[in-house]
Amino acid sequence: MAKTSLIISNTDSTTGKKLQKTLTDINSAATNDELKTFAQAVNAVTTNTYGESNRVDRINVDTEESATVSKLFREITVTDAAKNATAKISFKRTEDEASYGGVSLTVFYYNTQESTAEKLTTSSVSSEAPTALYHVTIPNYNGRLYVEIEATEDFYSEFVKLTISS
Amino acid sequence: MADVTKTTKVLSLVAEFTDGDDRTLNLDNPKNDLTAAQINALNAPAANVLIGDQDQAAFKQFKTAKVITSTVTYLDLTTA
Numbered sequence: 001m002a003k004t005s006l007i008i009s010n011t012d013s014t015t016g017k018k019l020q021k022t023l024t025d026i027n028s029a030a031t032n033d034e035l036k037t038f039a040q041a042v043n044a045v046t047t048n049t050y051g052e053s054n055r056v057d058r059i060n061v062d063t064e065e066s067a068t069v070s071k072l073f074r075e076i077t078v079t080d081a082a083k084n085a086t087a088k089i090s091f092k093r094t095e096d097e098a099s100y101g102g103v104s105l106t107v108f109y110y111n112t113q114e115s116t117a118e119k120l121t122t123s124s125v126s127s128e129a130p131t132a133l134y135h136v137t138i139p140n141y142n143g144r145l146y147v148e149i150e151a152t153e154d155f156y157s158e159f160v161k162l163t164i165s166s
Numbered sequence: 167m168a169d170v171t172k173t174t175k176v177l178s179l180v181a182e183f184t185d186g187d188d189r190t191l192n193l194d195n196p197k198n199d200l201t202a203a204q205i206n207a208l209n210a211p212a213a214n215v216l217i218g219d220q221d222q223a224a225f226k227q228f229k230t231a232k233v234i235t236s237t238v239t240y241l242d243l244t245t246a
Contacts, residue, residue: 021193021194023191026216037210041210041212042208044204045200045205045208046177047195061168
């Protein structure tokens with residue numbers, strides 16, 4: 001079971017220094033608004049002068065034994081159709097593992113969490129770099145959105161992190 | 167090279183959950199002169215966000231809040 005964490009990223013407006021807080025054991029049923037309200041309350045008791053929050057899940061993917069498909073569902077609700085929904089996927093491999101070659105990730109979007117849901121769209125990314133950050137944007141989406149990641153090739157990774165926001 | 171002294175501050179919050187378990191949240195760089203009202207303002211938004219780490223019990227309240235100031239001195243080992 002993927003662990004849900006809240007990562008609050010801040011940039012100090014005076015020093016420009018990047019600050020980050022990670023709080024684990026977050027209720028996966030909490031809405032984006034609830035998470036943002038909590039993040040703002042946390043920022044109110046610290047010295048950070050600027051903050052924003054996103055829902056973040058971190059999963060470990062290791063397909064060394066078999067071509068395991070690793071999936072992670074996250075949900076957001078986009079209420080302003082003029083805004084885009086963006087999925088940011090980052091992954092990092094160790095230097096040694098990078099010699100195994102590229103990685104291929106496929107991202108699916110659904111409008112329901114049912115496994116039989118019709119896919120709204122599919123996007124794939126491939127990289128031979130040891131680290132990469134990949135953004136997928138769904139323009140003008142209004143409603144609930146579920147994102148699923150599949151690692152479809154041998155994937156020697158320290159972590160895959162999925163952040164979705166609107 | 168002389169000894170180097172560094173001071174850090176941490177806000178340590180003990181959260182209580184409905185099953186009686188406690189969990190401590192440590193937040194770096196707390197503001198100076200924190201008030202009880204500022205701490206209590208965390209309660210409402212935390213209610214549906216934080217869960218216990220054992221059986222995912224719901225958040226109940228913050229029981230205690232401490233500001234811990236640590237002073238660490240790195241001794242200069244190059245002097246005779």
